[in-house]
Amino acid sequence: xxxxxxxxxxxxxxxxxxxxxxxxxxxxxxxxxxxxxxxxxxxxxxxxxxxxxxxxxxxxxxxxxxxxxxxxxxxxxxxxxxxxxxxxxxxxxxxxxxxxxxxxxxxxxxxxxxxxxxxxxxxxxxxxxxxxxxxxxxxxxxxxxxxxxxxxxxxxxxxxxxxxxxxxxxxxxxxxxxxxxxxxxxxxxxxxxxxxxxxxxxxxxxxxxxxxxxxxxxxxxxxxxxxxxxxxxxxxxxxxxxxxxxxxxxxxxxxxxxxxxxxxxxxxxxxxxxxxxxxxxxxxxxxxxxxxxxxxxxxxxxx
Numbered sequence: 001x002x003x004x005x006x007x008x009x010x011x012x013x014x015x016x017x018x019x020x021x022x023x024x025x026x027x028x029x030x031x032x033x034x035x036x037x038x039x040x041x042x043x044x045x046x047x048x049x050x051x052x053x054x055x056x057x058x059x060x061x062x063x064x065x066x067x068x069x070x071x072x073x074x075x076x077x078x079x080x081x082x083x084x085x086x087x088x089x090x091x092x093x094x095x096x097x098x099x100x101x102x103x104x105x106x107x108x109x110x111x112x113x114x115x116x117x118x119x120x121x122x123x124x125x126x127x128x129x130x131x132x133x134x135x136x137x138x139x140x141x142x143x144x145x146x147x148x149x150x151x152x153x154x155x156x157x158x159x160x161x162x163x164x165x166x167x168x169x170x171x172x173x174x175x176x177x178x179x180x181x182x183x184x185x186x187x188x189x190x191x192x193x194x195x196x197x198x199x200x201x202x203x204x205x206x207x208x209x210x211x212x213x214x215x216x217x218x219x220x221x222x223x224x225x226x227x228x229x230x231x232x233x234x235x236x237x238x239x240x241x242x243x244x245x246x247x248x249x250x251x252x253x254x255x256x257x258x259x260x261x262x263x264x265x266x267x268x269x270x271x272x273x274x275x276x277x278x279x280x281x282x283x284x285x286x287x288x289x290x291x292x293x294x295x296x297x298x299x300x301x302x303x
Contacts, residue, residue, distance in 0.1 A: 002046060004072055008065045010199035010206055018043035021109030023198040026061050027208030031188040034061055036179040038109055052179030082143035084136040090157050091132040098153045103134060117145045130174025131302045169256045172265060175227060175297030181238045182253040182267055190215045192225045223250060224275040227295035230264040233257060234285045241284040242270050249274050252283055265299050
């Protein structure tokens with residue numbers, strides 16, 4: 001299975017050992033992003049986890065490439081497994097106090113297997129908010145029990161639930177792109193600052209590899225993912241046009257009102273000549289233009 005997957009995705013998964021993970025993508029032959037995901041080496045199998053809400057696309061793409069002429073067996077766990085995300089400075093302490101396991105030595109995308117109330121679970125050092133993030137992947141039958149155990153221990157530690165809106169705000173503040181709004185078939189991986197993260201330039205051929213390699217060789221990236229800080233509190237829509245003077249130079253991919261900064265912030269893709277921090281631009285909002293300034297990512301850093 002690993003060798004078949006290796007030939008169609010953008011990153012090198014063969015060096016992975018059990019308990020390790022890596023980012024990768026499916027690309028079109030023009031180098032555009034079809035899917036963005038993490039690959040985990042389980043020892044006897046590989047697991048893919050989407051970075052975004054595009055699991056059906058990833059699964060169907062995988063079936064298209066892999067099932068013809070291979071003996072690989074695939075199963076979609078999207079409906080039968082659940083996920084809990086624990087984030088913040090006390091995340092490791094909460095996991096240790098609740099389940100008796102110390103994850104402090106885990107590197108990003110590394111994981112440990114654990115049995116929780118009779119259910120097999122994966123505890124993954126993830127990257128969702130820019131802070132310490134631990135994902136618990138567990139069969140849906142064990143989800144409620146794991147939640148209740150975490151809450152019983154965590155309430156005294158100040159544990160608070162948060163939803164998708166808060167998660168989206170934290171993601172944008174951390175400058176983390178995700179499949180869908182930021183990563184899609186308009187974007188080639190180097191344009192999203194994914195060098196050294198989601199694709200390999202040395203592992204050999206895969207769909208889109210020539211385009212990615214050419215960008216690296218000639219420095220021909222046309223646009224770049226940057227941060228934008230807006231001058232007013234109106235939040236632009238995904239896809240809002242970005243201008244330099246009267247010239248359209250890019251678009252906004254994600255935008256939120258940041259409580260920590262007290263400002264509207266956005267991720268966007270201006271042309272490379274307009275990506276230097278401090279560059280003054282404008283963003284289209286409700287048929288008018290609001291001033292915006294290019295900001296280096298991430299907007300916020302956690303120690």
